[in-house]
Amino acid sequence: VSDARPIGFFDSGVGGLTVLREVIRRLPHESTVYLGDNARAPYGPRSDEEVRAFSSECLDVLAERDVKAIVVACNTSSAVALPDLRLRYDVPVLGVVRPGATAAVLASRNRRIGVIGTNATIRSHAYFQAIKDENPFVDVAEHATPELVPLVEAGQLEGPVVDDVLRRSLAPLLESGHSIDTLLLGCTHYPLLLHAIRAIVGPDIAVVDTAASTASALASLLEVNALAAPTGVAPGHVQLTTGDVAAFRVIADRLFGESAPPVESVAAAGAA
């Protein structure tokens, strides 16, 4: 049982590359096509209608590349557009919210989970709902940390400035009466700050990351649907962006080093 077609990844920008990196590490035989809609990022401030329309346009680009499954590696799109997208495409469509929520529920022992994310993600309560869906007895403390994505986009991943911003961002979850034992990183940018975050929250709080949990859910999806790639064939990887190729490449290089896949420019239907 094998299927050599690539897996499609979609994000509003570069954050989903943390999911891609985890998938390539874990599923080395799989080919991938990544599309970042950088020309229209961020999706956070967009209306739901816009997010749905942009997401569909981007998934059309992936569908034209004959992908066997699609990962919506964008929290905003996962929270708003998934049911529509699943109606529109025949292939399985995996989001990042449910895998992250499921992993956090399993990781927590005292049933108190903290969630951080962008303003749009926290406002949508998508993680709150997905966690309650998994176990209604879990307490969920949600907290928006909009100052973290700009750090990552600027390449500031460690050092005293990063620690200072993180300490202030996480204080409301750590110092209050929440007593969380698990922190869910509800944004695909945040795994790039994982070491700094772990150092601040300490060893008693498990840090759960949607990149790793989505890669695990994808491995299961491929297995259950008999879609795994054959092992004898060298995989191919390509990254597409609707925005500036050079800017995209800087962040891809930082994440993948010398093994960074080629980056190509692409136009989604409505994008510049």
Place this chain on the structure above:
Amino acid sequence: VSDARPIGFFDSGVGGLTVLREVIRRLPHESTVYLGDNARAPYGPRSDEEVRAFSSECLDVLAERDVKAIVVACNTSSAVALPDLRLRYDVPVLGVVRPGATAAVLASRNRRIGVIGTNATIRSHAYFQAIKDENPFVDVAEHATPELVPLVEAGQLEGPVVDDVLRRSLAPLLESGHSIDTLLLGCTHYPLLLHAIRAIVGPDIAVVDTAASTASALASLLEVNALAAPTGVAPGHVQLTTGDVAAFRVIADRLFGESAPPVESVAAAGAA
């Protein structure tokens, strides 16, 4: 996006009913067909060829009922027959081993996991492999506890005899230098002993149960593949056995109480 067809469940006998119970609790709109191959249970002592042949015959019965997905709620069949079964049927086929292994890895903080199961399951090292696949840095201590299934089949789920058997069965995992912080119940019969097991291992060891984790994986599978049932239609449930209907009904009644689905006799191709 909805699909009113039932989900098929297959087990060598009655153990998989714990998975079914968890699925009905969690996905109340889904219809189900459960098939227990009681006439040929247990599968543990069978050859791999027999397990594969029996499993295919049973899944043919489910396929005739137009199921939209199949859960192989039998550890032995999950460990031995899944790749063959996925080749043979178009619908997604979910086993119990990977969901349980993934849940245990997420639940563990010190990366030391104990696994109990039947002789056949422990001998197959299926959980060991699935755990290492998820995270190679986890220590796995496997231990066969063949004395537990007979307890459950005899309806002995609590009391001093049960505690005594459990204490002796679990001692090698609890008293040695394993330092496990997570115990994975690698047999679908064991969730019936969950309260007694929890009391013995104490609050510092998380007990992970393949019934709950498989139900969670099934919820994700239906969502990702756009196969969830519509919410306005009353679901239907039926239980089939190749063996004695009255004996099957006794255990189904114990698990489901007054809401136990009807039990019907069925002949799988080769079964009595």
